[in-house]
Ligand SMILES: NC(=O)c1ccc[n+]([C@@H]2O[C@H](COP(=O)([O-])OP(=O)(O)OC[C@H]3O[C@@H](n4cnc5c(N)ncnc54)[C@H](O)[C@@H]3O)[C@@H](O)[C@H]2O)c1
């Protein structure tokens with residue numbers, strides 16, 4: 001089996017790529033970072049530091065790399081059995097053009113072996129969104145063939161992988177937590193279901209995607225935003241701040257109440273899931289900056305993402321949302337010189353004020369009670 005993985009970044013090298021290579025799959029990474037590409041092609045292996053009570057270094061072997069903007073991608077998509085991505089939601093549209101060209105070439109070459117494509121991004125049904133971008137870029141005459149031969153498989157991916165310590169000179173070294181979870185929608189595969197250690201198959205993906213995104217990522221983002229406001233540099237420092245922890249836990253519980261109502265999760269098990277996540281945020285072996293976790297605040301404040309979607313759920317089921325609202329307000333205060341979305345958010349607030357800005361970026365009604373509450377919390381935090 002051969003796979004092409006877009007994005008040799010933290011989760012690409014530290015989780016999905018590692019899992020594929022460990023399963024004996026011939027793996028080619030596609031990226032745009034020349035230093036990473038060169039190092040992968042020079043060494044064909046890299047170290048993954050799995051940190052925890054019993055730290056270990058695992059060497060991922062037998063990998064190679066191509067530039068994601070080169071025509072190499074087209075031939076690979078025409079040839080491989082599996083395509084995965086971990087590039088970030090905003091990049092999916094950018095890679096769709098060459099995936100579409102590869103699918104057209106695959107069709108023209110008469111390669112009728114099933115191909116499955118799995119986006120491993122923090123978003124709800126990211127692969128379905130990638131599929132839409134690919135179909136937009138693919139000439140009509142290939143659409144029916146693609147529907148028949150290519151599985152677009154949605155997934156939920158969970159492993160905290162911050163950038164490696166600044167002290168390391170190795171562009172390939174990656175540090176990961178012990179925990180990992182990759183859950184894929186088994187109803188969307190073409191051909192035989194893959195048997196890859198570490199990949200779990202489900203026919204109830206939405207429950208898992210929302211459980212992960214609207215618990216871990218909701219709490220993570222709020223930890224980052226409140227953490228920055230309180231002057232903490234890392235997620236660990238922020239979550240050890242009792243005031244922040246209370247809001248984060250409260251927000252995860254509010255979001256959890258929605259998930260329990262929507263998917264029928266067991267309340268005690270969900271409470272244990274939240275406790276486990278708080279422990280992961282505290283991990284003393286990882287240095288995860290609030291700037292990584294808070295990155296791209298406009299995405300995180302958008303209607304379907306980790307702050308607004310759970311809040312909409314509380315409105316739907318008439319449940320409390322005071323802590324989620326605190327998280328939304330803190331997100332509006334997020335600032336980062338390195339992050340274009342943080343600057344755009346700041347410029348919008350300066351130009352239009354917090355009420356109109358929040359309505360614009362989140363799709364919430366500017367005159368709603370929830371926007372009023374978030375704006376009031378925003379001013380109180382200032
Ligand atoms: N790091 C985590 O803890 C974690 C966990 C679960 C899910 N995720 C998700 O995984 C995705 C990647 O996150 P990350 O933390 O690994 O980010 P990252 O920035 O470390 O990695 C992204 C990689 O994509 C590459 N890239 C950018 N444009 C590209 C293109 N056009 N073609 C190919 N590669 C391109 C970048 O060079 C980089 O190597 C995101 O959607 C994120 O939400 C991250």
Ligand SMILES: O=P(O)(O)OC[C@@H](O)[C@@H](O)[C@H](O)[C@H](O)CO
Pocket residue numbers: 122157158159160161216217220221292293294295296
């Ligand atoms: O990757 P983002 O920007 O969507 O979210 C930042 C972090 O919350 C995220 O990367 C987590 O570390 C990850 O989702 C853990 O599985």
